[in-house]
Amino acid sequence: xxxxxxxxxxxxxxxxxxxxxxxxxxxxxxxxxxxxxxxxxxxxxxxxxxxxxxxxxxxxxxxxxxxxxxxxxxxxxxxxxxxxxxxxxxxxxxxxxxxxxxxxxxxxxxxxxxxxxxxxxxxxxxxxxxxxxxxxxxxxxxxxxxxxxxxxxxxxxxxxxxxxxxxxxxxxxxxxxxxxxxxxxxxxxxxxxxxx
Numbered sequence: 001x002x003x004x005x006x007x008x009x010x011x012x013x014x015x016x017x018x019x020x021x022x023x024x025x026x027x028x029x030x031x032x033x034x035x036x037x038x039x040x041x042x043x044x045x046x047x048x049x050x051x052x053x054x055x056x057x058x059x060x061x062x063x064x065x066x067x068x069x070x071x072x073x074x075x076x077x078x079x080x081x082x083x084x085x086x087x088x089x090x091x092x093x094x095x096x097x098x099x100x101x102x103x104x105x106x107x108x109x110x111x112x113x114x115x116x117x118x119x120x121x122x123x124x125x126x127x128x129x130x131x132x133x134x135x136x137x138x139x140x141x142x143x144x145x146x147x148x149x150x151x152x153x154x155x156x157x158x159x160x161x162x163x164x165x166x167x168x169x170x171x172x173x174x175x176x177x178x179x180x181x182x183x184x185x186x187x188x189x190x191x192x193x194x195x196x
Contacts, residue, residue, distance in 0.1 A: 016148070019147065023151060027104045030103075036110065039114075041079065043078075043114045044079040048075045048078065052071065053121070054120070086105040088172045089156070089168065090105040092168050093156065098159060105156055112149055120141075149169060151165070153168055153169055
C-alpha cells in the first residue's frame with residue numbers, strides 16, 4: 001500500500017536519489033481517478049498545515065498575502081494550482097511530442113507537492129536550531145525540487161533528454177505565474193510585496 005510509512009519513506013528516498021525511477025513507479029501504479037483526487041485533497045490539507053506550523057513557530061509579517069487569506073482559501077489555491085500545473089504539463093508536453101497522459105501528470109504533480117511539503121517540514125528544525133543555515137538549506141531544497149520535477153516530466157512524456165523537459169517546465173511556470181496572478185487578483189488576494 002502506498003500509504004504505508006515504509007513504502008512512503010522508500011518512495012521519498014527514491015524521489016531524491018533516483019527521481020526518474022520514482023516517476024516510473026508512480027506512473028505504473030495507475031491510480032484510479034478517485035485515488036488521485038483523494039490524494040490531492042490530502043496533500044492540499046497537509047500543505048496548509050505545514051505553512052500554518054511555520055507561521056506558528058517562525059511568524060512572518062504578511063501584507064494581504066495568501067497566508068492572511070485563511071486556510072480554506074489557501075487549500076483551494078494549492079489544489080487549483082496543482083491541477084492547473086498537471087494540465088499545463090500534460091498539454092504542453094503533448095504539443096512538444098510527449099506521450100504522457102493527464103492522469104500520469106496529475107499523479108506526479110500531486111506526489112511532487114507532497115514531496116516539497118515534506119522538504120518544507122524537514123527544514124523547520126534546521127531553521128530553529130541553526131537559523132544561519134536556513135537560507136542555504138532553502139536554496140538546496142529548491143534545487144532538489146527542480147531536479148526532481150525535470151526528471152518527472154522527462155519520464156512522463158518519454159523525452160529523449162532533460163533539456164526538452166526543462167524547456168517545458170520553464171514555459172509551464174511562466175504560464176502558471178501569469179495565470180495565478182490573474183486568478184488571485186480576481187478573488188481579491190494580493191501578492192505580498194505588491195502594490196497597496
